[in-house]
Amino acid sequence: MTSKTMQRTVRVEVYRAPAGVDAPNVYFLDGVGSESPSGWSGGMGWGDPALREREVNVIAPTGAPSSMWSDWLTDDPVLGPNNWETFLTEELPELLVNGLSGIVEPPAHNGDWGVLGVSMGAASALHLANTNPQMFSGVGGVSGAYSTTDELGYQYSRLTVAARNGDATNMWGPRGSAAWQAHDTVADPSGLEGMAVYLSAATGRVGSAELGNFGSNELVLIDGHILEKGSYESTRNLESALASVPDVRLRMSYMPTGIHNWPVFVTQMLPGMDHILTGLEPAVPNGRTTTGGAGEAPGAGGSAGSLGSAGSSGSAGS
Template sequence: MSLGLRRLAAATAGALTLALTVGSITPAYAQLDGIDTSSLGLEEVELIGSVAGSLPLGSALGSLGALGSSDFPLDGAGSLQELKEPPRPRQDTITESKFVGIDKTVGEYEYWLVTSAAMQREVIVEVVPSQVTDRGPAPVLYMLDGVDSPEGNSGYRHQVHIDEMMQNENVHIVAPTGAYSAYWADWNAEDPTLGYNKWETFLTEELPGIVESQLAERGTPTNGNNAVGGVSMGGQAAMHLAATHPELYQGVMSVSGYYSTMDELGYQSIRGAIEGRGGELENMWGPRGSDRWKDHDTISHVQGLENTAVYFSAGSPRVGQADIEEYGTDYLKMTLGLLLESGVRSGTEEFERVLDREGIKHLADYADTGFHNWHTFVPKIKPGWDYIKSALY
């Protein structure tokens, strides 16, 4: 190994260890920011991956309590990401959940404006009705977005191009939007930044009836079966919903989700997503360790998945060409993406062990390379659908 590579390895290990054990990202960024990433090749990036991937992520987070606090500080570069737009406000006049109209149409994508009585607000729902017309009624696949969940332009449109991916599949795609860092959950209290969130109620009690009646009215009926899927935050929520509402979903597909809210990594990742975007964590499920936190710890109550088609996937701590293209010279973001997917991989393997122990049939799909980004997510969506779809017809 050359002197330059040894220095790069040392900087990586030192910065990441400091970030994980002391908690603040600022010292780590100070070390990493001094590296000229513009000339990094595959060998150098693979070295970064091997060093970062070998760090005991779970152990480092678990040791934070020994420092006197289980919460590391979210200060410094990249720690606070402002919302691109505020959540839609509550309106006291909204007392009924209903279809209002089609806000706009973009190619195969329809943007339905609906109201939620539970949240007392309007919601934009991205819908791609089945493009297959000769196979009878179609099931509905609800797809939940990741942490930023932009309104009116989900990742399934601007990253996946799900209309093209699923054009030969007899399925209605429904992607609600605007659940900024909300984990698609019912929150205990309204948040000054992230709004009033009752997404689980909306998804399980309000939206299915709206979708079924509206599609039937237009002559493209559903067959009464549903599946739920998602990536990252959306994947975690999808698995929770499927396990909690087995009467509603016959299939679930989760890409790079994490299935524990009670272990250190699960808690800190949720906390980072909420507080890192200006929200107050206890507004979601109350104090850490409360019954509401336990209710969302899917790994501890997987029995609800027993009669469900279950697919989940994870990336890898090994870098791929797509990662290099994704991050370019942003060394810090690349490293954080690596660490996130390292945690996902570890949590996914543990989730698989629990399902095996409980005798619950599933498909766990592991990629050879790929950090926590859309380049890793997209290739796993169609295989997920291919695995669960037989349960929907």
């Protein structure tokens, strides 16, 4: 789709609930790479047959590398304009209700929303839900860092942006500014009151699974250890902060081994989604036997479509 908010074309993958129901929409927010196709479609999320059977529409925007899925104060010379929070809470929901010029039929939606993120997307998912409680009823973060003002969180955010040669001062201004403070979920998680919240992280210790996946690649193992150890500490801090928030339905998952990489993330997709769904209105029958709409590709228990640029014919999301 061509987004006025983002000032560019944005590809959004849509994975529909099984036919016959109006289901909640759940955003999936990718990590630092966030290119097309999304991590969800690359066999990481939708590759799990059990997830395909869940009565949920998964909405996976793409093309947000190193953006923190945030509204930036200034357009970046490398990363360009980024207004993701406005896009996700205002522009995209309207599109998903109305469809895109007859090209893609909107998913059958029951009106409720959740958001699940991994790594960079985990921090952003918790912030998005915390600051938009009128929209979201459930949220999940996998291996995220949830403070932006302590030393760990600041360096995590700065290095996330720098990973694709962006400048974090273009994002939120100088360290300690109001924008940096506003994105610190650990400092004030009060917007999560009453929500279903799922948090997970591994310790960063290298186990047999990591050696099996990455062998002797020391760079991957060391980087993954450092990043996941930081995520583990930040997740613990957010867990402590949530103890003072009323009625949070919190589920924690701490893994004794695992580094910051997809083999860890993937294990948390199904339990994370299932817990988010406990906080959302369940799907309801709508009497239709097909999802309908162009740009779909059949899948077990559902179908995938893509909201492409205006004038396109849509494309499969996997």
